[in-house]
Amino acid sequence: MGSTAEEIVFYTNPMSRGRIVRWMLEELGQPYRTEVLEFGKSMKAPEFLAINPMGKVPTIVHRGVVVTEAAAICAYLADAFPVAGLAPALDDPLRGSYLRWLFFAAGPVEAAISAKAFGALPPPEKAGSLGYGSFEQMTDTLEQAAAGASPWLLGERFSAADVYVGSQVLWGQMFKTLPERDAFSCYGEQLRARPAWQRAAALDDALIPSRA
Structure with missing residues (x-):
């Protein structure tokens, strides 16, 4: 489950809230790598629990940072890639x-x-x-x-x-x-x-x- 620092690694399952983050990633227009996890199996494996102790998806890793919770991931990605225009700037009303x-x-x-x-x-x-x-x-x-x-x-x-x-x-x-x-x-x-x-x-x- 290793990755380069700039790569977005996306842990998900197609029958989960990971669908929200998939949509966000497609709106973003940046390359990303998908890791599909199984409920109760690879999602609860020690390797993934070391990334997200909750053993849940969606989860992303980017620049060495782990981000969980779909809303937080959407907000993080919008700010991390401002060129996509998916979040108002801090000084925007x-x-x-x-x-x-x-x-x-x-x-x-x-x-x-x-x-x-x-x-x-x-x-x-x-x-x-x-x-x-x-x-x-x-x-x-x-x-x-x-x-x-x-x-x-x-x-x-x-x-x-x-x-x-x-x-x-x-x-x-x-x-x-x-x-x-x-x-x-x-x-x-x-x-x-x-x-x-x-x-x-x-x-x-x-x-x-x-x-x-």
Whole structure:
């Protein structure tokens, strides 16, 4: 699992959140090497646990730095390769909105969807104690973000926030973990039309073993 310092090594599984990072890498336009790991096998092997003790994907290694967590990887890559234009500069007023939606999807959206999927949503009177408030509050806020995408979260500028937030919306539509809303459908259509999304999906789909 060795690599040169400048090489992006991408550890993933095509049936994981690694699909988010694959899309980000295709938007980036930089060469990268893919290492496909198996759940419960190579993902939990000592060699990989030395890289990511969680034994989970996605994980990247670049310039000797290990980055885990899909949202963090997207943010890291956008800043590491500014020529791709996938993140506003530190002095750009859009930086605040970029970080807001990126972390909103990584925090409240992910937490609320997971809680609902496992029947662990708290009673309404406890909503104030949670980062996402209620599932309905999270969904309405996400809908406002998608409805305001014109065509992207930062207006005319596509960013890593669209990759991460967009992935949550696309998965929510696919797995029915989000309610059907016109804003989600329109935003999803725009995302699926991106050549980088199409390339990433084709690459990952080709790695999924046939179930025939």
